[in-house]
Every structure is written in C-alpha cells, then in structure tokens.
Amino acid sequence: MMNNFKQKLIRFMIGRYGMDEMYLGLFGVWFAITLVNAFVHSVFLNLLAFAALMWGLFRFLSRNHAKRRAENEKFLKLWRPVKNWLTFQRDRFRDRKTARYRKCKHCKAIVKLPNKKGKHTVRCPKCGERFDVRIL
Ligand SMILES: [Zn+2]
Known part of the structure; x- marks a missing residue:
C-alpha cells in the first residue's frame, strides 16, 4: 500500500x-x-x-x-x-560600534572606515583618490 x-x-x-x-x-x-x-x-x-x-x-x-x-x-x-x-x-x-561606511566621492564605492571621531582625509582603496570625511 x-x-x-x-x-x-x-x-x-x-x-x-x-x-x-x-x-x-x-x-x-x-x-x-x-x-x-x-x-x-x-x-x-x-x-x-x-x-x-x-x-x-x-x-x-x-x-x-x-x-x-x-x-x-x-x-x-x-x-x-x-x-x-x-x-x-x-x-x-x-559594525556600528567599530566602523563607519562612507561613499567615495570619486568612484562611488562604499568604504569601510574605523570609527574615529573627527575630520579625516581617507584614501579610497578602490580608485586611490583622497577625500574628506567627518565622523560624528
Ligand atoms: Zn574611490
């Protein structure tokens, strides 16, 4: 059956x-x-x-x-x-406690940054261009 x-x-x-x-x-x-x-x-x-x-x-x-x-x-x-x-x-x-994500102003790639307060100049790992970020 x-x-x-x-x-x-x-x-x-x-x-x-x-x-x-x-x-x-x-x-x-x-x-x-x-x-x-x-x-x-x-x-x-x-x-x-x-x-x-x-x-x-x-x-x-x-x-x-x-x-x-x-x-x-x-x-x-x-x-x-x-x-x-x-x-x-x-x-x-x-990653909210350790990192901030920002968009590269040149190539629009999302870049993961350490969560350090203040203004920094970072270099995009994708296109190599520098841009300023502000982390509050
Ligand atoms: Zn870039």
Missing part, C-alpha cells in the same frame, strides 16, 4: 521543475503577507498570499524548465540589488 503510493508520487514528480530562488522568494512573500495579515485580517491580502503560494506550487510542479529558468533569471535581476542592500544594512548595523 505505502510502496504503491510512494511509487505513484515518484512517478508524479518525474520531470518537475522543483525549487529555485524565485520559489523561495514567493514562499517569502506568502510568509510576509500572512504575518502582516494576522493583524490586518484583509481578504485581499489573504487572496494575494494564496496566489503567491499557488504560483510557487505551479512553478514547482511545472515541466517547462526553460520557461521557469528564464523567469528565475528575471527574478534574480530584481532580487540581487535588494539582497545586496539588505546585506549592507545588516553589516552596517553589526
């Missing part, structure tokens, strides 16, 4: 696309909306969360791998800058 079910499930899953970053993203969207909706109790948000979950499931079970991979590429193009920004915010918070 159990074996039969397992075989059916394996046969059902053959050729399915499965998980990718976009799947996890949709799952994250579902989770975030559900969390918010625990307080808001909106029918619209409930439907939106359900739609995100169903979209994830649809992609998971899809047999059109080429199309799903193309979707995932588009998703990553949008998601990467957001992820980088989040990572930067986390690092900035983690």
